[in-house]
Amino acid sequence: MNSLWTETARIPGRNPLPGNRRTEVVVIGAGMAGILTAFYLQRHHIHVVVLEADRIGSGQTGYTSAKITSQHNLIYGKLVKTVGEETARLYGKANQLAVEEYGKLIRRYGIQCHYEEKDAYLYSVQESEKLLKEAECARRLGLPATFERETKLPFPVFGAVRFSGQAQFHPLEFLRDISSGLTVYERTRVLKVQGHEVITNRGVVKADKVVFATHYPFINVPGFYFTKMYQEKSYVMEIGPVPSIDGMYLGVDSKSYSFRNAGDKLLLGYGSHRTGSIPKENPYIAMEQTAKHLYPDVEVLGKWSAQDCMTLDGIPYIGTYSVLKPDWYVATGFGKWGMSTSMAAAKILSMQILGKRTPYDEVFTPRRHHIRASAKTLVSHSLKSVKGLSGGVLKGAVNCPHLGCRLVWNRYDKRWECPCHGSSFEINGKISSNPAQQSIPFID
Numbered sequence: 001m002n003s004l005w006t007e008t009a010r011i012p013g014r015n016p017l018p019g020n021r022r023t024e025v026v027v028i029g030a031g032m033a034g035i036l037t038a039f040y041l042q043r044h045h046i047h048v049v050v051l052e053a054d055r056i057g058s059g060q061t062g063y064t065s066a067k068i069t070s071q072h073n074l075i076y077g078k079l080v081k082t083v084g085e086e087t088a089r090l091y092g093k094a095n096q097l098a099v100e101e102y103g104k105l106i107r108r109y110g111i112q113c114h115y116e117e118k119d120a121y122l123y124s125v126q127e128s129e130k131l132l133k134e135a136e137c138a139r140r141l142g143l144p145a146t147f148e149r150e151t152k153l154p155f156p157v158f159g160a161v162r163f164s165g166q167a168q169f170h171p172l173e174f175l176r177d178i179s180s181g182l183t184v185y186e187r188t189r190v191l192k193v194q195g196h197e198v199i200t201n202r203g204v205v206k207a208d209k210v211v212f213a214t215h216y217p218f219i220n221v222p223g224f225y226f227t228k229m230y231q232e233k234s235y236v237m238e239i240g241p242v243p244s245i246d247g248m249y250l251g252v253d254s255k256s257y258s259f260r261n262a263g264d265k266l267l268l269g270y271g272s273h274r275t276g277s278i279p280k281e282n283p284y285i286a287m288e289q290t291a292k293h294l295y296p297d298v299e300v301l302g303k304w305s306a307q308d309c310m311t312l313d314g315i316p317y318i319g320t321y322s323v324l325k326p327d328w329y330v331a332t333g334f335g336k337w338g339m340s341t342s343m344a345a346a347k348i349l350s351m352q353i354l355g356k357r358t359p360y361d362e363v364f365t366p367r368r369h370h371i372r373a374s375a376k377t378l379v380s381h382s383l384k385s386v387k388g389l390s391g392g393v394l395k396g397a398v399n400c401p402h403l404g405c406r407l408v409w410n411r412y413d414k415r416w417e418c419p420c421h422g423s424s425f426e427i428n429g430k431i432s433s434n435p436a437q438q439s440i441p442f443i444d
């Protein structure tokens, strides 16, 4: 599967790990989170090696919509209710600073990545009440939020929350430049981590600290991330030519769309569902019909899907991997907002590795327990996992190599998907998304 980004950016290839090595920090994974973390560590004169199973940006970062924003759907009202005003304020501040940091980096290093400042909007075609409340809550938390009655979308809305001064870019052009001075070994899969030894298919790297920036952390014990995270899939369609809609948009009603321009094209996003819970409606057909309805002369130029890790309380896990592994760090659970949160993670983890505290450590620590915010998701995640696992023992089931759940066929995407933890595999069984780390034998 290709995306607009994978089709249009050429990132120079890197060699695999040429044998055993010693370094201060190993970062596993060369997506947005891993590359930014390595970049800030290197800026602080730490010796870093990045190990990537495939290619730089070949994971979910290559398939994102690449909006850089602290506007994460209707999160602020929810966070105030479930984790309190102070934690919600710090969550917003970490992400808003991350948005601004992208602008600073891109200007400072002259990175050519189609970076454009844009306002971000949450819109509804059904009601304005919850948007008014969200705008008011976000403003109280210090975010650049206003409530608007009109937008440049090609249909009327009831209202919208506008966050000013946000941005969009080409994520792989950005990664190409920001990774250029880093030591990255591609086609080097980490198989095991034993204490300070990172064991790959190409050799062993010994390190003082290890960062897991692998989208989904693949070591199950300790950490137990598989018990506190699931994945959600969404679909993207590239259409054009389309006039500017002057902003980045996300609908809050059910069955609504995400919009952003990319030059004279438009990226439509649609159809969120738990990976492995296949919807009845074909999302690509729905998107094409909507595209043709809104823009009758438009052509479909591309389509793809992506998935992201969802935590129980809606806040990413950034910090030490487990109390039992104080020298292991993790950045995951970005909830489809991994552009700003990868930057926040990179800043937080690089400080923690330098032995410094940040005001955001407690907000994102994987060790937190927000019972009120997590209970409902925990119950439904556990039920789905038990169902998937029990299906795995049935005769004739195609099982996931991660923990043995029964895989489900996604007929729209032509992939096998795990309903428990979200691993996915191409039609021929080749692994396409973790936490599984190996392919499944060829399926006829």
Ligand SMILES: Cc1cc2nc3c(=O)[nH]c(=O)nc-3n(C[C@H](O)[C@H](O)[C@H](O)COP(=O)(O)OP(=O)(O)OC[C@H]3O[C@@H](n4cnc5c(N)ncnc54)[C@H](O)[C@@H]3O)c2cc1C
Binding pocket: 028, 029, 030, 031, 032, 033, 034, 051, 052, 053, 054, 055, 056, 057, 058, 059, 060, 061, 062, 063, 064, 065, 066, 067, 068, 069, 188, 189, 190, 191, 213, 214, 215, 218, 232, 233, 234, 235, 236, 269, 305, 306, 307, 308, 331, 332, 334, 335, 336, 337, 338, 339, 340, 341, 342, 434, 437
């Ligand atoms: C449809 C969709 C649209 C989205 N749009 C937006 C958006 O507009 N704005 C936004 O902020 N966020 C968005 N997101 C979320 C965002 O794309 C992700 O959160 C982000 O890309 C995750 O980056 P990452 O570095 O954590 O993971 P990845 O990019 O997946 O990187 C992880 C890397 O680790 C490597 N790896 C895995 N296991 C190993 C191993 N054992 N050894 C070595 N390497 C390994 C993988 O090969 C991969 O390259 C969207 C998500 C979806 C699903």
